[in-house]
Amino acid sequence: MSSDSFITLRNVSFAYNDRPILQDVSLSIPRGKLVAIMGGSGSGKTTLLRLISGQIRAQHGEVLVDGRDVGHMNNSELYQHRRRMGMLFQFGALFTDLSVFDNVAFPLRELTRLPESVIADLVLLKLSAVGLRGTERLMPAELSGGMARRIALARAMALDPQLMLYDEPFTGLDPISLGTIALLIKKLNDALGTTSIMVTHDVHKSLDIVDHVYFVANGRIVAEGTPDEVRHAESPWLAQFVAGEPDGPVHFAYPASTSLAQSFGLREQA
């Protein structure tokens, strides 16, 4: 990938206590690109995002964001780092006791000293960008799931982050809302020049919008490529993933150490 890397992971290994989660992961994401991270459940995708946001630190290797090593930031550097970052996590929880306006205004009021008149203009701009100008007086309970996710996106984008992290942004959405969120993620990424990383299980929708895909399995990057390369990949592993087959190189059943018969204390048939 391009040498103008905004995010670089070099030989990163991470363990929770003694349990290795990521092993020797290296990747490089150019500025302004939208990248998907896919892989089976528990493979370490969210852990990757948490390393990049600085919530956890790698035991080995480097996590560089815009040339700065996140693993060695002190508290005030981490605070600055997070200010430049927007996050949209599963279900993008809005504050239920705040109106749409106050939800989007929240990061602006918390993290800047802008006067209320400027905040009001910015909130309207962000709501307009997600196609929901006119909803500012509504409460979250009055929104559909798709609208709530778009408001959460407007809130995550309120400070024009250089880096956006999405963790399963499509979860629980109907197909139309999912398509709308996917297009907005792409549109906002391109319009603002943001660098974005999206952890997702939705292979088909993501292949439509991302620039590059990384596949994680057992804590390692096992494949990567452009959407076209992924669609035409011959690897059985990728084919299983893209087609959503329950069984293949990635097994449906957990590899139990005893057979079912043994577990029930029965004699095995020859």
Ligand SMILES: Nc1ncnc2c1ncn2[C@@H]1O[C@H](COP(=O)(O)OP(=O)(O)OP(=O)(O)O)[C@@H](O)[C@H]1O
């Ligand atoms: N705080 C924690 N302490 C200990 N183990 C953890 C912790 N957080 C996650 N894990 C474990 O680390 C592994 C990787 O978790 P992670 O959330 O990164 O996976 P994932 O690929 O995002 O999975 P999913 O797609 O199911 O969300 C899992 O086995 C999980 O149980």
